[in-house]
Amino acid sequence: MAFQIVRSICTACGDCLPLCPTKSISPFKGTYKIDAETCTECVGEHDLPQCISACMEDDCIVAA
Numbered sequence: 001m002a003f004q005i006v007r008s009i010c011t012a013c014g015d016c017l018p019l020c021p022t023k024s025i026s027p028f029k030g031t032y033k034i035d036a037e038t039c040t041e042c043v044g045e046h047d048l049p050q051c052i053s054a055c056m057e058d059d060c061i062v063a064a
C-alpha cells in the first residue's frame with residue numbers, strides 16, 4: 001500500500017515533505033516523489049494520509 005505523486009500536477013511547494021511520518025517523500029527531478037517501499041499510507045500513525053491532507057492540488061497524490 002502506497003501513494004504516488006503525479007509529477008505533472010505537483011507544484012513542488014514542499015508542504016507534504018516534513019509531514020510524512022515515515023520520511024517517504026523526497027525531492028525528485030524538480031518535483032517530489034514518494035518511496036513506495038516505505039509509504040504506509042499513514043496507517044497506524046494518522047487518521048488521514050498526511051501528504052494528501054497537506055496538498056492543495058486536486059488529484060496530485062493518488063494510489064500507486
Ligand code: SF4
Nearest residue numbers: 020039041042049051
Ligand atoms: S501517505 Fe503518509 S506515509 Fe505515505 S507518503 Fe503520505 S505522509 Fe508519507
Ligand code: SF4
Nearest residue numbers: 010011013014016055
Ligand atoms: S504538497 Fe502536493 S504540490 Fe506540494 S510538493 Fe507535495 S505533492 Fe507536490
